[in-house]
Amino acid sequence: MKNIRKEIAQLLAEAVDKLSQGAAGLSAEDIESLIEIPGDASLGDYAFPCFRLAKALRKNPAMIAADVAAEISESPVFEKVQNVNAYVNMFVSKAELAQITLSEVKSAGDRFGFCNKGEGKTVIVEYSSPNIAKPFHIGHIRTTVIGNSLYKLYDAVGYKTVRINHLGDYGTQFGKMIVAYRLWGNEEDVRREPIKTLLSYYVKFHEEAKEHPELEDQAREIFARLEHGEPEEVKLWQWFREESLREFNRVYDMMGISFDSYAGESFYSDKMPAVLQELKDKGLLKESQGAQIVDLEEYGMSPALITKSDGSSLYITRDIAAAIYRKKTYDFYKNLYVVASQQNLHFAQWKKVLELMGYEWARDCIHIPFGMVSLEEGTLSTRKGRVVFLEDVLNKAVEKTKEIIMEKNVNTENADETAKIVGIGAVMFQELSVTRNKDYTFKWDEVLNFDGETGPYVQYTHARAASVLRNSGIDLAKLDPEAIDYSWLTSDTAFELIKLLYRYPDVVLDAAEKYEPSVVTRHVVDIAQAFNKFYHDEHILTDNEAEKQAKLLLTAAAKQTIRNGLDLLGIKAPEKM
């Protein structure tokens, strides 16, 4: 698709160069980064502030803006160029932008917004990574949906992707679980309801351990046995793992999320000795209070604990082994970890250790933190039984949606299917609409509120557009973008919508580069709002054939872009609702 922003930057660069006789020293790239989109569309479609040129040109900015405006106004790219104070305000040709955009959406279809920027490079996204034998709760939703969206974003901008669910299937917690199971457990209960039962053992363990601290020692000992491959412990552990995965997959299926690899922490168990040896050989390992550490004091961090005093491994050791393994196996361009910001220090230490080991690719390992989810009662705590199960949240959202459908919609065919798409979409959408790094408090009535800038709003807009297209009776495949009279799409409302569609591919790229799916979420909401306004202000299915075709092409493009955007968020777009 023709890149208008770049074209404008080129024109501006030439104008500035001419006016300053080369003294401004701004490249087209510099200029491009200065171009803005005015908040108030009546000012222009693009704007260029001239403050910075004042020094080089020794003139006041407003005069420069006037000169620049005069210099570029002849270009056919623009309908109008004018200066307001220090700004050069540019209006692009509406019909031309409509043609460029709608032709592109039509021909690219489901791949509108895609590009090949990452061609030949591999990006790993590690996300979700729940702990085995523990509930899949509301605290896991963010890593799961953000990671899933990042994978889709990187896929869309052309990278080869590898999705890894780094299961928390190892560590002292399994020592605890095994101890608890042997003391109070019962096979039948576990089979019937694995997670809830195992969780109850885990909770009981922590209650008992307050009175009997020796349980903690037992747990560590059992984990050490597990790590040494003692068959009885391994067998129990495998069983817990299988039962848990079955439950996790049920939730993943509901959300339409999948993985390329489930290589969790245990997968790296046999790769640990080599890491230890390497750390030792490189002179990084130090003994301290019986444990093996890497001292990071000179980098302002507490030491990284590599092995415990009983010799068993720790989280960071496994993450080091994992990074090395992944570099060897996938030769990644980037290795992304979608993990809560609570673990900032852990990832900082881990990255530093990789650096100290001499791996220059440590810089390509990137922690993507996100804010904490808490409940109104306080922090989520598995041990204290203070959890909200993700599956319950999804089910309630679906139920609520079903009720809404029953009360609003006469046409209830596929009501169950629609309720699933909309209810689950609503929950996912909400998680993806706020900037990653913000903490938030889970509230039932907020999750179940579908008014305003929500998933259902966007999905409804999509269904509405779909409905218009159905009613048109026109075979869309036969709409030829070359044969459309775009002058029918030059109203303010139509043009606002077109501009948003035109910008969509840049938004996708921006979201990927910032690791920020919410950028897409917000843009999709903007498109939905613009379409609803267009739908309301203008009649699409008019008797005038040329007008109708132009408006239908725009409607189809809006629908397609909303659909593509939702897809990048992992959310489905219903044809009817």
Next chain:
RNA sequence: GCCCUCAUAGUUAAACGGAUAUAACGGAGGUUUCCUAAACCUUUGUUGGUGGUUCGAUUCCGCCUGGGGGUGCCA
């Protein structure tokens, strides 16, 4: 103590260092003989404090206040 992070209408959130800080929810009022009213329109109201850098700061830097997280044998 030290480190990280957050602070914007009543609430939840937006804003590459740029023009009059933008939406949604809530409140008040309105729109349907017309393509889905899960929609649209009108109205109400905001940058924690203090210095600095800058032509220009919600944005960058210093300090203060307040919330959250982390800080050696959990992950």
